Amino acid sequence: xxxxxxxxxxxxxxxxxxxxxxxxxxxxxxxxxxxxxxxxxxxxxxxxxxxxxxxxxxxxxxxxxxxxxxxxxxxxxxxxxxxxxxxxxxxxxxxxxxxxxxxxxxxxxxxxxxxxxxxxxxxxxxxxxxxxxxxxxxxxxxxxxxxxxxxxxxxxxxxxxxxxxxxxxxxxxxxxxxxxxxxxxxxxxxxxxxxxxxxxxxxxxxxxxxxxxxxxxxxxxxxxxxxxxxxxxxxxxxxxxxxxxxxxxxxxxxxxxxxxxxxxxxxxxxxxxxxxxxxxxxxxxxxxxxxxxxxxxxxxxxxxxxxxxxxxxxxxxxxxxxxxxxxxxxxxxxxxxxxxxxxxxxxx
Amino acid sequence: xxxxxxxxxxxxxxxxxxxxxxxxxxxxxxxxxxxxxxxxxxxxxxxxxxxxxxxxxxxxxxxxxxxxxxxxxxxxxxxxxxxxxxxxxxxxxxxxxxxxxxxxxxxxxxxxxxxxxxxxxxxxxxxxxxxxxxxxxxxxxxxxxxxxxxxxxxxxxxxxxxxxxxxxxxxxxxxxxxxxxxxxxxxxxxxxxxxxxxxxxxxxxxxxxxxxxxxxxxxxxxxxxxxxxxxxxxxxxxxxxxxxxxxxxxxxxxxxxxxxxxxxxxxxxxxxxxxxxxxxxxxxxxxxxxxxxxxxxxxxxxxxxxxxxxxxxxxxxxxxxxxxxxxxxxxxxxxxxxxxxxxxxxxx
Numbered sequence: 001x002x003x004x005x006x007x008x009x010x011x012x013x014x015x016x017x018x019x020x021x022x023x024x025x026x027x028x029x030x031x032x033x034x035x036x037x038x039x040x041x042x043x044x045x046x047x048x049x050x051x052x053x054x055x056x057x058x059x060x061x062x063x064x065x066x067x068x069x070x071x072x073x074x075x076x077x078x079x080x081x082x083x084x085x086x087x088x089x090x091x092x093x094x095x096x097x098x099x100x101x102x103x104x105x106x107x108x109x110x111x112x113x114x115x116x117x118x119x120x121x122x123x124x125x126x127x128x129x130x131x132x133x134x135x136x137x138x139x140x141x142x143x144x145x146x147x148x149x150x151x152x153x154x155x156x157x158x159x160x161x162x163x164x165x166x167x168x169x170x171x172x173x174x175x176x177x178x179x180x181x182x183x184x185x186x187x188x189x190x191x192x193x194x195x196x197x198x199x200x201x202x203x204x205x206x207x208x209x210x211x212x213x214x215x216x217x218x219x220x221x222x223x224x225x226x227x228x229x230x231x232x233x234x235x236x237x238x239x240x241x242x243x244x245x246x247x248x249x250x251x252x253x254x255x256x257x258x259x260x261x262x263x264x265x266x267x268x269x270x271x272x273x274x275x276x277x278x279x280x281x282x283x284x285x286x287x288x289x290x291x292x293x294x295x296x297x298x299x300x301x302x303x304x305x306x307x308x309x310x311x312x313x314x315x316x317x318x319x320x321x322x323x324x325x326x327x328x329x330x331x332x333x334x335x336x337x338x339x340x341x342x343x344x345x346x347x348x
Numbered sequence: 349x350x351x352x353x354x355x356x357x358x359x360x361x362x363x364x365x366x367x368x369x370x371x372x373x374x375x376x377x378x379x380x381x382x383x384x385x386x387x388x389x390x391x392x393x394x395x396x397x398x399x400x401x402x403x404x405x406x407x408x409x410x411x412x413x414x415x416x417x418x419x420x421x422x423x424x425x426x427x428x429x430x431x432x433x434x435x436x437x438x439x440x441x442x443x444x445x446x447x448x449x450x451x452x453x454x455x456x457x458x459x460x461x462x463x464x465x466x467x468x469x470x471x472x473x474x475x476x477x478x479x480x481x482x483x484x485x486x487x488x489x490x491x492x493x494x495x496x497x498x499x500x501x502x503x504x505x506x507x508x509x510x511x512x513x514x515x516x517x518x519x520x521x522x523x524x525x526x527x528x529x530x531x532x533x534x535x536x537x538x539x540x541x542x543x544x545x546x547x548x549x550x551x552x553x554x555x556x557x558x559x560x561x562x563x564x565x566x567x568x569x570x571x572x573x574x575x576x577x578x579x580x581x582x583x584x585x586x587x588x589x590x591x592x593x594x595x596x597x598x599x600x601x602x603x604x605x606x607x608x609x610x611x612x613x614x615x616x617x618x619x620x621x622x623x624x625x626x627x628x629x630x631x632x633x634x635x636x637x638x639x640x641x642x643x644x645x646x647x648x649x650x651x652x653x654x655x656x657x658x659x660x661x662x663x664x665x666x667x668x669x670x671x672x673x674x675x676x677x678x679x680x681x682x683x684x685x686x687x688x689x690x691x692x693x694x695x696x
Contacts, residue, residue: 011654286691288684299670304695306359306671306684315672322647323654324663324672336636336654343634347652 001084002032002052002060002106003075007337007348008266008330011321012298015348020107021059024264024298025274026284031264032106033063038113042120043102049073049092050106051084070221076233082244083209083236085191086202087229090213091220093195100128101198103191103241109273111260119257123192126160126253133201133246134160134192137185137254138261143175146265148187148242151178152254163252166242185254187242188261197251206244209236267314267330271296296327321347349432350380350400350408350454351423355685355696356614356678359669360646363696368455369407372612373622374632374649379612380454381411386461390468391450397421397440398454399432418569424581430592431557431584433539434550435577438561439568441543448476449546451539451589457621459608467605471540474508474601481549481594482508482540485533485602486609491523494613496535496590499526500602511600514590533602535590536609545599554592557584615662615678619644644675669695 005018013019020032029037036048045066051073052060060072073088085103092099102120110116123134137150148168152161166187170178178184193201202210212235219228246252262269274282274296281292285299290308298316299305307315312327323336340347353366361367368380377385384396393414399421400408408420421436433451440447450468458464471482485498496516500509514535518526526532541549550558560583567576594600610617622630622644629640633647638656646664647653655663660675671684688695 011652286695288687290680302668304359304669304688304691306669306673306688308673308677308680310672317670320650321652321654322665322670324658325654325656329656332638332656339636340652340654343652347634 001081001103002050002056003078003084004105004107005053005078006107006265007334009270009316010333010337010340010348011323012316012318014318015345016055017059017319018056018107019264020105021056021063024270025109026301030063031109032060034109035104035106036064038104038110038116039102042117042124046071049088051075051088052106053078074226074229076226076229079233079236079238081189081241082202082206082239083213083233085198085241086206086209086213086236087232089195089198089202090217093199094217094220097195099195100124101191101193101195105189105263108189108261108263111262111273112258116257116259116261119255119259120190120192122159123255126255127192127197128194130194131197131200132193132251132253133197133249134253134255135163135246136188136190136192136257136259136261137161138188139256139258140179140184140186143172143179144186145169145172145175146269147263149175149178149184150187150254151184152256154183160253160255163246163254166247168242185256186261188257189242189263191241191246192255201245201249205248206239209239209244212236267296267327267333270298271327294327319346349429349451350398350404351426351432352453352455353401353426354455354613355682357618357664358681358685358688358696359671360664360666362667363693364403365407365667366404366455367612368453369404369411372618372646373457378411379457380408382457383452383454384412386452386458386464387450390465390472394419397436399423399436400454401426422574422577424574424577427581427584427586429537429589430550430554430587431561431581433546433589434554434557434561434584435580437543437546437550438565441547442565442568445543447543448472449539449541449543453537453611456537456609456611459610459621460606464605464607464609467603467607468538468540470507471603474603475540475545476542478542479545479548480541480599480601481545481597482601482603483511483594484536484538484540484605484607484609485509486536487604487606488527488532488534491520491527492534493517493520493523494617495611497523497526497532498535498602499532500604502531508601508603511594511602514595516590533604534609536605537590537611539589539594540603549593549597553596554587557587557592560584615644615664615675615681618646619675642675667694 002020005015009019021030023030049071050060054074127134151164153164212232216228216232219225262273271282276282279293281295283297286304288306292307293311295313314325314327316323337348350368353363357367369378371378397419402422475482499512501512560580564576564580567573610621619630624630627641629643631645634652636654640655641659643661662673662675664671685696
């Protein structure tokens with residue numbers, strides 16, 4: 001899933017160049033490239049399908065040159081994850097109605113890919129012959145209020161746990177209770193299921209979406225695919241797979257993982273997941289820092305940035321936009337983007 | 349005089365593009381262009397001579413296209429203002445030994461050009477038939493410790509005053525005394541004299557510099573000029589015309605001026621001379637400012653800059669360098685430049 005155009009990393013992440021296409025940690029590969037690499041040994045490249053927005057076709061081809069046009073699924077609009085997943089599943093089902101499917105966001109990081117592959121293999125083994133929907137549950141390391149939580153049944157010693165409830169972003173008090181109870185994990189947004197299981201679940205819980213794509217399915221892998229999507233998408237409401245399916249289904253299981261996962265959803269999480277200097281700065285460019293601490297400099301690489309007397313700031317620049325903002329005010333970035341649009345579409 | 353490569357406005361002013369070639373106030377013309385325009389009606393364009401460094405030949409031609417190559421005097425090295433003025437005077441003397449000469453820095457601003465021309469005309473009238481060295485004295489508006497001061501004899505009502513002393517940058521206490529005494533003005537670095545007077549003064553007070561250029565003079569306006577300068581310049585010590593001549597000569601006069609002058613030598617003076625918003629910010633680009641006051645944003649014009657919670661800062665960017673520094677620390681900019689050179693010549 002690579003269709004998002006989140007604004008939280010603006011000005012770095014932009015409408016025409018969102019987060020998943022950035023080398024946001026400065027590691028040498030972009031988040032979508034890292035996501036693809038992560039499946040080496042699990043899924044051959046010819047079986048990787050990327051669902052994204054039509055406007056990101058060129059960047060996708062460029063960053064993942066092994067993809068054929070058949071493997072790049074272009075959504076005509078954004079309808080959250082359920083239609084995105086339905087499209088991909090109905091398309092893949094056309095050529096392999098018994099495929100084992102892994103759904104993964106293209107903009108997360110996983111610092112322990114070996115462990116990820118081990119846990120994923122377990123999930124695939126569990127799901128391939130059973131009518132179950134499996135998700136990866138991330139062992140929480142703090143009472144983060146930005147994530148969804150999954151409560152699991154810990155009554156037996158099975159490696160794959162039955163899910164009891166999904167909870168969206170809780171408040172801090174509840175998050176702390178979740179952590180101390182020991183039977184909650186973070187919802188990593190990574191799903192594993194067999195094709196029959198997910199199609200059945202879509203039919204059960206999101207029948208109008210399932211119908212829309214089932215009717216479009218005969219046109220997939222043909223020249224009529226684009227036109228069929230232009231009919232199917234407007235029929236779908238915008239809904240996440242979590243809300244639409246996972247929270248309602250009875251056959252949901254979770255594999256607990258400690259895989260160094262982050263959805264890199266905030267500047268704070270970027271700061272946490274990046275290498276820091278001795279005074280806690282994350283720096284992506286040439287820099288001369290005087291009395292600067294606990295800050296993020298996310299700048300073009302060849303830029304020299306001189307800063308004096310700033311603590312806890314985000315200094316971020318990309319393509320004609322510079323933002324200098326206290327880290328603790330990062331929730332304002334959404335407002336900034338809305339306002340920035342007044343200066344011109346190319347600033348957002 | 350347009351040879352300077354001052355570092356005080358770094359990163360805006362750069363080794364390969366110093367201050368005089370910038371439209372530093374955002375008025376639509378650069379400082380050297382404004383300086384040339386300022387002489388309209390006083391000096392025909394064919395009589396304007398620009399002394400600069402060889403590396404600025406191209407920018408000078410581009411910004412002042414009316415100049416012929418004979419009018420662009422290229423110094424092989426920097427030796428402060430005395431050799432610069434000696435070179436220009438000996439060159440002009442070759443074709444007009446009785447020229448009336450005005451010497452002016454190319455990087456100052458004068459907000460009242462009409463008044464400037466009136467006072468300059470007075471100085472020219474006074475100097476053209478007398479053996480005097482005239483300077484423009486700027487009516488001081490505050491006890492600035494960054495300027496030189498000229499004490500004048502106020503004992504008669506003459507419009508052109510006899511100079512008693514020159515004082516370089518005084519401390520604040522002394523500067524305050526100067527202002528309250530009423531017989532001190534700022535040294536604007538603009539000089540007016542007849543050719544015989546300046547050549548005589550150079551012979552008297554800087555004979556080795558006068559000799560160096562007198563020996564080079566036969567080659568001026570010929571193909572041998574460059575070679576002659578390569579011999580003359582190393583013979584000259586680095587010395588200002590103020591130290592070398594004006595402070596020593598007995599025949600120095602000053603014309604008091606209230607012409608809206610600034611040497612734009614500091615970010616503070618740039619701030620003072622620029623249009624400000626209602627909370628005292630000077631902004632040269634698209635901006636969204638939240639709780640930002642008393643700051644300077646000197647950025648590329650098409651840039652959108654979002655800033656939150658900064659007061660009294662300089663935010664300046666030019667060609668791959670961004671500086672974010674409290675205004676009160678602007679004296680550190682020299683250190684920044686020295687350090688920046690370690691990252692590469694193109695950053696300074």
